[in-house]
Amino acid sequence: MIRFENISKIYNSHSVALRSVSFEVKPQEFLSLVGRSGAGKSTLLKLLIAEEKPTHGKIFFDTQDILKMRPNELPFLRRQIGAVFQDFKLLPKKTAYENVAFAMEVAGKSDEEIKSDVPKVLDLVGLKDKMNNFPKQLSGGEKQRVAIARALVHRPSVIVADEPTGNLDPINTWDIIRLLLKINELGTTVILATHDKEIINALEKRVVSLENGSVIRDENPGRYILS
Amino acid sequence: MFVKLSRIIKSGLINFWRNGWLSAATILIITISLVTWTSVFLSNVVLTSVLNVLSEKVDVSVYFNLNAKESDILTLKSKLEGLGEVANVEYISRDQALKIFKSRHTGDEVLLKSVDELGDNPLEASLNILAKDSTQYTAINSFLNQDQFKNVVSKINYTENKLVIDRLNNIIRVLRESGFLAGVILAFIAFLVAFNTVRLAIYSSREEITVMKLVGASNRFVRGPFLIEGVLHGAIASAFSFAVVVSGIGFIGPKLLSFIPEINLVNYVGSNFWSLLFFQTLGGVALGVFSSWFAMRKYLKI
Numbered sequence: 455m456i457r458f459e460n461i462s463k464i465y466n467s468h469s470v471a472l473r474s475v476s477f478e479v480k481p482q483e484f485l486s487l488v489g490r491s492g493a494g495k496s497t498l499l500k501l502l503i504a505e506e507k508p509t510h511g512k513i514f515f516d517t518q519d520i521l522k523m524r525p526n527e528l529p530f531l532r533r534q535i536g537a538v539f540q541d542f543k544l545l546p547k548k549t550a551y552e553n554v555a556f557a558m559e560v561a562g563k564s565d566e567e568i569k570s571d572v573p574k575v576l577d578l579v580g581l582k583d584k585m586n587n588f589p590k591q592l593s594g595g596e597k598q599r600v601a602i603a604r605a606l607v608h609r610p611s612v613i614v615a616d617e618p619t620g621n622l623d624p625i626n627t628w629d630i631i632r633l634l635l636k637i638n639e640l641g642t643t644v645i646l647a648t649h650d651k652e653i654i655n656a657l658e659k660r661v662v663s664l665e666n667g668s669v670i671r672d673e674n675p676g677r678y679i680l681s
Numbered sequence: 682m683f684v685k686l687s688r689i690i691k692s693g694l695i696n697f698w699r700n701g702w703l704s705a706a707t708i709l710i711i712t713i714s715l716v717t718w719t720s721v722f723l724s725n726v727v728l729t730s731v732l733n734v735l736s737e738k739v740d741v742s743v744y745f746n747l748n749a750k751e752s753d754i755l756t757l758k759s760k761l762e763g764l765g766e767v768a769n770v771e772y773i774s775r776d777q778a779l780k781i782f783k784s785r786h787t788g789d790e791v792l793l794k795s796v797d798e799l800g801d802n803p804l805e806a807s808l809n810i811l812a813k814d815s816t817q818y819t820a821i822n823s824f825l826n827q828d829q830f831k832n833v834v835s836k837i838n839y840t841e842n843k844l845v846i847d848r849l850n851n852i853i854r855v856l857r858e859s860g861f862l863a864g865v866i867l868a869f870i871a872f873l874v875a876f877n878t879v880r881l882a883i884y885s886s887r888e889e890i891t892v893m894k895l896v897g898a899s900n901r902f903v904r905g906p907f908l909i910e911g912v913l914h915g916a917i918a919s920a921f922s923f924a925v926v927v928s929g930i931g932f933i934g935p936k937l938l939s940f941i942p943e944i945n946l947v948n949y950v951g952s953n954f955w956s957l958l959f960f961q962t963l964g965g966v967a968l969g970v971f972s973s974w975f976a977m978r979k980y981l982k983i
Binding site: 543556 | 696699700888894897898899983
């Protein structure tokens with residue numbers, strides 16, 4: 455479904471983010487990308503949603519070569535990938551409802567679909583009663599749940615989550631992880647980037663370990679082991 | 682297409698309202714720019730009128746020998762009227778000249794009696810020539826100095842007034858050029874201030890723009906609401922600016938009229954009301970939309 459082929463990302467001679475990274479993600483898989491800060495996890499996810507371009511290599515999403523896409527084709531790629539970030543990246547001047555609805559609006563969904571689906575998804579993440587709150591009126595865990603609802607609402611085939619629990623307390627952390635597992639069980643591929651050892655060891659899913667921009671281990675099921 | 686457009690408009694209106702102080706600050710700065718632009722324009726109208734009034738004060742008179750035939754003078758008059766440089770030619774016959782002289786010196790009995798005692802009218806007929814442009818008097822003077830007119834023309838006062846005319850022409854030229862240049866510079870500064878205010882407003886939304894793009898929004902869908910905000914900023918600012926300008930003219934116009942009777946700014950604004958309102962709105966909206974569109978370009982490259 456997703457294939458990274460010999461991906462390198464070199465910012466300058468002193469800063470090499472990724473070195474010849476190659477692996478494949480299968481449909482409906484739950485894959486964790488682990489590594490210390492600066493190992494290249496976030497860079498890899500940024501390349502997948504075309505936020506940045508690699509220096510070398512190819513990235514395939516289904517049969518499409520992401521690097522050969524024209525700028526006006528990128529929105530269509532991004533609508534197939536739901537992204538969740540450590541800093542939530544919610545639109546501050548939109549309510550929880552509007553943030554989630556925005557993802558459907560850009561995809562051209564009808565008003566009826568939006569009115570029907572957004573409350574359901576917010577209910578799924580446990581925020582139905584806070585749908586009219588602005589992000590500044592929500593806690594960190596609630597913001598992340600809105601972000602997941604936004605990533606989920608247009609039914610993408612993949613969800614990429616970059617350190618989604620990085621800013622959360624343990625209770626909220628496990629709420630978010632359980633939510634991601636539930637989404638995966640419903641058939642959506644999930645790629646989770648994290649450096650939380652406890653989560654990885656508890657998941658017992660495939661783990662790709664990165665160190666200094668290179669893949670040092672790819673195991674299924676895997677554990678959090680860094681040299 | 683219609684659904685997307687209505688979403689863009691709705692989103693622009695909501696953003697405009699929720700941005701509160703930022704919208705108010707942007708409107709204020711665009712208002713100041715528009716008031717500056719309109720003031721520069723109206724100052725130019727006043728300056729041009731003042732310079733035209735000054736130019737009309739300059740003319741050249743040709744005096745004719747006492748024995749010159751009226752038909753010769755009228756032939757010269759029609760020839761002068763055929764010249765491209767000449768705006769108007771006024772013929773003053775010897776009798777009219779005497780009448781003007783007498784009315785000008787009413788009460789000066791000695792002078793009037795002396796004229797009467799001469800028996801014959803001592804005053805010469807003349808043509809007062811007004812050029813379309815005060816720099817064209819040299820060409821008119823050359824035309825009058827031709828040999829064919831030498832036997833009828835007694836005197837041309839151009840030579841006597843040449844220094845004053847040249848000096849006035851220089852002042853008019855410098856004022857026109859410096860007025861235009863100062864206007865262009867002031868208008869450009871006003872544009873830069875408004876443009877940078879909108880740029881700062883867009884800069885404060887750069888994170889939002891990135892997020893919208895990562896969620897899968899197309900450039901048009903991201904840019905649209907900002908352009909709608911730009912239209913609103915410009916349209917509201919032009920309404921405020923127009924109110925300020927109209928009130929200002931209502932206050933300054935009558936004072937200026939008593940100072941220079943030829944310049945009636947109140948009438949000018951009255952007769953150009955709709956075109957002034959139209960160009961102010963066009964200027965405001967263009968400023969708001971162009972600034973937003975231009976300032977967003979680099980944040981959309983993701």
